Amino acid sequence: MAPRAHLALRRPEWSRGEHPVVNVPFIEISSVRKSFPARGGGAVSVLSGIDLAIAENEFVSLVGRSGCGKTTLLNIIAGLEAASGGSVAIAGRPVTGPGQGQGVVFQQHALFPWLAAVDNVGFGFRNAGLSKRQRRARSMELLRLVGLQAAATKYPRELSGGMQQRVSIARALALDPQILLMDEPFGALDELTRIELQQELLRIWQARRKTVVFVTHSINEALILSDRIVLLAANPGRIKRIFEVGMERPRSRTAPSFNALYEDIWNELSS
Amino acid sequence: MRARLARFAVSAAVIGAALLAWELAVRFGYLKPYQFPPASRIARGFVELSTTGFPTGVSIWSHTLVTIGRVLQGYLAALVLAIPLGLLIGALPFLDRLTAPVVVFCRSIATLSLLPLVIVWFGAGELTKIVLIAYGCFWTMLSNVIAGVRYVDPMLIRAARSFGVAGIELYRTVVLPAALPRIFAGARMALGVGFMVIVGAEMIGTIEGLGALIMEARTFYRSEITMIGMLVIGMLGFAISSGLAGLERLLLPWSGSLDEVRR
Numbered sequence: 001m002a003p004r005a006h007l008a009l010r011r012p013e014w015s016r017g018e019h020p021v022v023n024v025p026f027i028e029i030s031s032v033r034k035s036f037p038a039r040g041g042g043a044v045s046v047l048s049g050i051d052l053a054i055a056e057n058e059f060v061s062l063v064g065r066s067g068c069g070k071t072t073l074l075n076i077i078a079g080l081e082a083a084s085g086g087s088v089a090i091a092g093r094p095v096t097g098p099g100q101g102q103g104v105v106f107q108q109h110a111l112f113p114w115l116a117a118v119d120n121v122g123f124g125f126r127n128a129g130l131s132k133r134q135r136r137a138r139s140m141e142l143l144r145l146v147g148l149q150a151a152a153t154k155y156p157r158e159l160s161g162g163m164q165q166r167v168s169i170a171r172a173l174a175l176d177p178q179i180l181l182m183d184e185p186f187g188a189l190d191e192l193t194r195i196e197l198q199q200e201l202l203r204i205w206q207a208r209r210k211t212v213v214f215v216t217h218s219i220n221e222a223l224i225l226s227d228r229i230v231l232l233a234a235n236p237g238r239i240k241r242i243f244e245v246g247m248e249r250p251r252s253r254t255a256p257s258f259n260a261l262y263e264d265i266w267n268e269l270s271s
Numbered sequence: 272m273r274a275r276l277a278r279f280a281v282s283a284a285v286i287g288a289a290l291l292a293w294e295l296a297v298r299f300g301y302l303k304p305y306q307f308p309p310a311s312r313i314a315r316g317f318v319e320l321s322t323t324g325f326p327t328g329v330s331i332w333s334h335t336l337v338t339i340g341r342v343l344q345g346y347l348a349a350l351v352l353a354i355p356l357g358l359l360i361g362a363l364p365f366l367d368r369l370t371a372p373v374v375v376f377c378r379s380i381a382t383l384s385l386l387p388l389v390i391v392w393f394g395a396g397e398l399t400k401i402v403l404i405a406y407g408c409f410w411t412m413l414s415n416v417i418a419g420v421r422y423v424d425p426m427l428i429r430a431a432r433s434f435g436v437a438g439i440e441l442y443r444t445v446v447l448p449a450a451l452p453r454i455f456a457g458a459r460m461a462l463g464v465g466f467m468v469i470v471g472a473e474m475i476g477t478i479e480g481l482g483a484l485i486m487e488a489r490t491f492y493r494s495e496i497t498m499i500g501m502l503v504i505g506m507l508g509f510a511i512s513s514g515l516a517g518l519e520r521l522l523l524p525w526s527g528s529l530d531e532v533r534r
Contacts, residue, residue, distance in 0.1 A: 080432055106430055112448070127435055
């Protein structure tokens with residue numbers, strides 16, 4: 001595991017010297033709501049009254065049915081969408097847009113098809129003030145981290161779905177963000193690739209100490225990965241219940257405690 | 272390899288048999304040669320066209336060159352106007368909303384229906400023909416460029432924005448490259464339009480060009496010459512379209528669009 005001091009040196013300027021004080025949540029979501037104007041007047045409420053505090057280095061999953069607003073919530077934390085009310089703060093600073101330490105991994109097909117894998121990762125360094133060579137070297141380093149240095153010059157369409165998502169993860173890590181926001185990143189992958197990438201993600205999360213917010217449809221996936229699982233309900237999107245997982249990693253999918261918690265979440269989800 | 276050879280032999284045999292049947296049907300008087308000129312007559316017509324020419328003095332080669340010249344001039348003029356304009360309209364949603372009805376309206380007017388007007392404006396000379404071709408190519412190209420820029424996968428936009436890329440930088444680094452395959456497709460379609468318009472555009476005020484050749488042959492009941500004109504236009508369109516596809520594969524090696532739709 002890398003020592004914290006080393007990582008702190010590589011943090012972007014905005015966060016330097018701003019380590020959160022103990023007990024102050026790292027990501028603080030307070031009374032966030034989001035609504036869209038409805039057809040024929042009125043408004044559709046997608047999220048209402050979301051309060052959630054996430055600690056530094058915590059791995060939190062957002063689980064819920066389609067339409068519960070989990071992707072919207074992720075976009076709001078990412079600064080890609082504005083909330084209709086309430087606020088999100090990262091390390092005490094209100095989120096006003098992207099680039100405040102959030103790295104985002106999207107569902108699928110979010111790689112730029114005209115850029116080779118290494119240049120897709122390099123896109124993340126666009127505004128980092130690096131020379132072309134430095135950019136390439138850093139990008140290769142990140143590709144190595146996700147085990148894809150051999151595919152550096154391949155275009156996305158020449159890569160399998162699993163490889164594409166590895167590149168996406170490498171790209172999201174480009175600016176060494178403190179927060180990794182992941183929007184169903186493994187949802188379209190086959191079961192085996194999915195398990196492989198879950199392990200890979202845990203390895204990266206443990207090696208680089210990130211705070212992860214992970215949106216998924218899969219209770220199983222949430223249980224394998226997360227410290228806490230936030231169950232959202234729809235119409236309007238709201239937090240129904242939060243589950244502490246509290247099992248040692250690596251977790252066994254067949255352990256009784258695993259299955260018991262699965263059962264709990266399933267019951268809550270389907271009730 | 273062997274299977275491919277066999278398939279090729281079968282299709283060659285089928286085509287050969289059809290041509291032979293056609294030939295015999297004409298010889299035995301079931302088909303009239305001026306309605307359905309058989310292959311032998313088309314071949315003789317081709318020899319005449321490439322030596323003495325039709326009308327006398329204008330060979331098939333000069334017809335072809337003249338037509339290519341006109342299509343390219345009109346086509347290139349259309350691209351030069353449509354690409355920058357399309358990139359601008361596509362970038363500004365309010366401009367797109369404003370112009371969309373005009374684009375659809377103008378694109379829907381059959382280009383040849385403008386012929387009388389264009390003659391009144393520009394006379395019956397070269398300019399008229401080139402303007403007609405340019406008109407046809409322009410709207411096809413324009414709507415494709417606009418669509419290419421407008422309908423970029425929102426996921427790519429979000430990905431770029433997550434790195435703080437926005438505004439003109441977003442347009443240059445994401446929207447433009449993402450629109451290129453559609454722009455290339457538009458360029459191929461527009462070229463097809465150009466060759467479709469050319470026959471009509473060459474109907475008036477000229478004896479040169481494949482369109483003029485086809486019309487002139489009609490006057491003399493030389494159906495085989497009309498067919499030769501059609502064949503040459505078809506081959507030209509095919510050759511240039513393949514050339515554009517090759518260019519696209521060369522310039523956009525990342526785009527798999529050509530592997531999926533071979534056109």
